[in-house]
Amino acid sequence: MVGNIKVVPLANCKKFLGGSPHADYIIRYAKEIGAVTALVEDGYIDKDYLIDFSRFYSRSFGQKKAETTRIHFFNKELSRRQLTKNLFELDTSSFQKSYLGFTVVKPYR
Numbered sequence: 001m002v003g004n005i006k007v008v009p010l011a012n013c014k015k016f017l018g019g020s021p022h023a024d025y026i027i028r029y030a031k032e033i034g035a036v037t038a039l040v041e042d043g044y045i046d047k048d049y050l051i052d053f054s055r056f057y058s059r060s061f062g063q064k065k066a067e068t069t070r071i072h073f074f075n076k077e078l079s080r081r082q083l084t085k086n087l088f089e090l091d092t093s094s095f096q097k098s099y100l101g102f103t104v105v106k107p108y109r
Contacts, residue, residue, distance in 0.1 A: 004040075007037060010027070010036055037078045039078075041069065041070040
């Protein structure tokens with residue numbers, strides 16, 4: 001994994017999603033499916049975004065960010081310590097059951 005990883009309550013997730021109506025929708029949807037905690041990966045390299053980046057930004061002037069932010073959602077409260085412990089346990093079934101999915105936030109400027 002590249003970049004920083006933060007574990008935050010869902011309520012603090014909006015600052016990583018931005019202020020768009022799309023961000024509001026993602027927060028509402030995450031609440032509806034029971035999300036409580038988010039794991040935020042800053043500096044994530046998304047292969048789909050790299051294709052877009054190479055097509056649209058690679059020949060433009062100025063610095064463009066080739067990295068994205070990936071946010072994973074969980075239906076239970078987790079601390080960074082619990083997350084690390086769960087990732088290295090032999091039996092991760094309860095941890096996997098709490099995982100709801102992820103979204104990738106791509107830069108648009």
